[in-house]
Amino acid sequence: MTHINVLDPGASPLDYYGFELRRFREAAGLTQRQLGEIVYCTGSLVGQIETARKLPTQEFSERVDAALGTDGLLSRLLGLVLRSQLPAWFQQVAELEARAAEICTFQTHMVHGLLQTEGYARAVLGTMDRSGLDDRTAVRLARQAILEKDEPPVLWAILGEGALHQKIGGAEVMRGQLARLLTYEEDPRINVQVLPYEAGAHAGLTGSFTLYQFAADPAILYTERYGSGYSSANPQEVRDCSLRYDHLQAAALSIKDSAELIRDVMEERYGESHTMA
Numbered sequence: 408m409t410h411i412n413v414l415d416p417g418a419s420p421l422d423y424y425g426f427e428l429r430r431f432r433e434a435a436g437l438t439q440r441q442l443g444e445i446v447y448c449t450g451s452l453v454g455q456i457e458t459a460r461k462l463p464t465q466e467f468s469e470r471v472d473a474a475l476g477t478d479g480l481l482s483r484l485l486g487l488v489l490r491s492q493l494p495a496w497f498q499q500v501a502e503l504e505a506r507a508a509e510i511c512t513f514q515t516h517m518v519h520g521l522l523q524t525e526g527y528a529r530a531v532l533g534t535m536d537r538s539g540l541d542d543r544t545a546v547r548l549a550r551q552a553i554l555e556k557d558e559p560p561v562l563w564a565i566l567g568e569g570a571l572h573q574k575i576g577g578a579e580v581m582r583g584q585l586a587r588l589l590t591y592e593e594d595p596r597i598n599v600q601v602l603p604y605e606a607g608a609h610a611g612l613t614g615s616f617t618l619y620q621f622a623a624d625p626a627i628l629y630t631e632r633y634g635s636g637y638s639s640a641n642p643q644e645v646r647d648c649s650l651r652y653d654h655l656q657a658a659a660l661s662i663k664d665s666a667e668l669i670r671d672v673m674e675e676r677y678g679e680s681h682t683m684a
Contacts, residue, residue, distance in 0.1 A: 414458060420491040421459045424484050429457045431475040446470035462492065462542045465549075489549040492542065496635050503627060503638070505553055507560045509620035511652050513602075513611045515567045517575070518584060521551055522564060522591075522599070527584040530576030554597065562597045565652075565659050567611070568604050571672045578677045585673045592666045600659040601668050610654035618648060 416426035432442050432453070439457070440450030446467065455461035468481040490501045504510065504521070512519050518527060529544045553559060574581055591597040602609060617629045628639045628648050639645070660668060 419459070420484065420488045421462070424463060424481065424488050425457045425459045427477075427480065427484070428453075428463075428471065431471075431477050431480075432457075435475050442471070442474065445474045462545060463488065464545065486549065486552060489546045492546045499638060500629060500636060501550055503619045503629065504550060504560075506621060506624075507619040508622045509561045509563070510617065511563045511620070512615075512617040513565045513567075513652060513655055514570060514615045515611065516569045516573055518566065518570055518588070519564050519617075520547055521554065521562065522588065522597075523547065524580070524583050524587050526576050526580040530580055559596055561595075563600075563656070564598065565600045565602055565611075565655050567602050568668070571601065571669060572676060574676075582673055582677045585669050585677070588669055589666055592662065598662055599665055599669075600656065600662060601665040602655060602659045603668065606658045609658050610651040616648055616651075618645065618652060 414422055414426055414429075416423040432439070435442075437445075438450065439453040443450040443453045446453075447470070448467065452461065452467075456463050456467070463481070463485060465482070465485060468485045471477070472479050472481050486505075490498060490505075493501055510521070517531065520528070523531070525544060525548060528547045529540060532543050532547065533540050554562070571585065575584075588599050591599055602611070614630065619627045619629065621627075625640050625642070626645045626649070628641075628645050630637050659665070
């Protein structure tokens with residue numbers, strides 16, 4: 408257990424966050440309990456975050472920034488803190504997501520992490536391992552903040568139809584997840600297409616992959632297998648998968664028809680239709 412008097416702000420982004428939280432709190436002349444009362448949490452939670460034993464949340468960071476007049480420092484640090492909690496092999500992917508101008512992803516059987524609801528993410532991450540599930544779920548969802556940036560990336564997501572039918576987390580979770588996908592129907596920056604079963608043999612049979620395009624840097628291909636990922640800027644590999652993606656888009660349903668299929672699956676498989684406002 409890290410002791411507050413020996414907390415090293417250079418040890419990790421989480422330690423640095425805790426160090427700065429303590430520094431600002433003490434400068435304001437507040438105890439942990441007093442700050443907790445101001446931001447609607449316990450003094451114990453403040454202490455756990457200060458000693459890098461608990462991950463802060465967006466809500467906590469924003470409230471403390473307001474209470475201590477930090478000019479948004481803790482909220483700005485939060486993204487770095489949460490990204491550092493990702494598995495080491497996945498941290499590079501989070502960096503690619505954060506820098507990309509365009510993300511093109513094909514997923515065979517599961518909704519991409521950038522589009523997952525909390526319930527869906529918990530169900531995915533909790534398979535075989537429920538330790539630290541709250542924190543791991545928060546870390547995954549934090550990646551979605553890139554979609555709310557002033558200049559967010561354009562996201563193209565092609566889902567195999569099986570992703571709509573695989574009952575991850577149960578019917579209620581799946582209704583929520585499919586409803587989330589439908590909210591993007593009119594968003595020109597987040598485009599969801601479904602590759603239907605009727606497509607038969609297709610260019611993505613070798614598995615899921617993602618292409619990251621950048622404003623000034625070469626594109627990068629990312630693929631994943633159990634417990635590790637593979638990134639490549641090799642022009643031939645990138646061209647090959649770019650061609651595959653073009654063919655997948657041609658075989659997939661249009662955005663409008665994809666939304667209709669998603670609605671149909673919601674009603675027929677999960678017992679609830681989704682009515683657009």
